[in-house]
Amino acid sequence: MAKDVRYRRVYEEASPEDGARALVDRIWPRGLRKDDAHLDAWLRDVAPSTELRRWYAHDPDRYPEFRRRYLAELSDPDHEQALRELDELARHGRVTLLTATRDADHSQAAVLADLLSGAGRASA
Numbered sequence: 001m002a003k004d005v006r007y008r009r010v011y012e013e014a015s016p017e018d019g020a021r022a023l024v025d026r027i028w029p030r031g032l033r034k035d036d037a038h039l040d041a042w043l044r045d046v047a048p049s050t051e052l053r054r055w056y057a058h059d060p061d062r063y064p065e066f067r068r069r070y071l072a073e074l075s076d077p078d079h080e081q082a083l084r085e086l087d088e089l090a091r092h093g094r095v096t097l098l099t100a101t102r103d104a105d106h107s108q109a110a111v112l113a114d115l116l117s118g119a120g121r122a123s124a
Contacts, residue, residue, distance in 0.1 A: 019094025029100035046082035
C-alpha cells in the first residue's frame with residue numbers, strides 16, 4: 001500500500017489535511033516561531049549535510065545531481081534513524097514534510113516524499 005506523503009513550505013498555514021507534520025530542514029526556518037509551526041516532529045538529521053546543501057545552493061539546474069547525492073547520503077548511519085522515524089510516521093497515515101525552501105519542488109522534502117511513497121526507490 002502506497003504511503004500518503006506530501007510536502008510544502010513550512011510558512012504555509014497548517015491544515016487538518018496535513019496529517020502528521022514533520023520539518024525536514026537542518027536549520028530552524030527564519031522568522032518562524034516554534035509555536036506557529038504546528039509540528040509533530042523536527043527531524044533535522046534527515047536533512048542533507050551542510051556540505052551538500054551549500055554545494056546545491058537551491059540551483060534547479062543542479063537538482064538531478066543533488067537528488068542523486070542526497071539519496072546516497074540517506075543510506076549512511078547519520079541519516080538512517082531519522083529516515084526510519086519518517087517512515088514510521090508515514091505508516092500511520094498522511095505525512096506532510098515541511099521545508100523553508102522557496103522552491104519546495106526542488107528540495108529535500110520532494111526527494112523524501114518520493115522515497116517514502118515508493119516513487120524514489122527506483123534509480124536516482
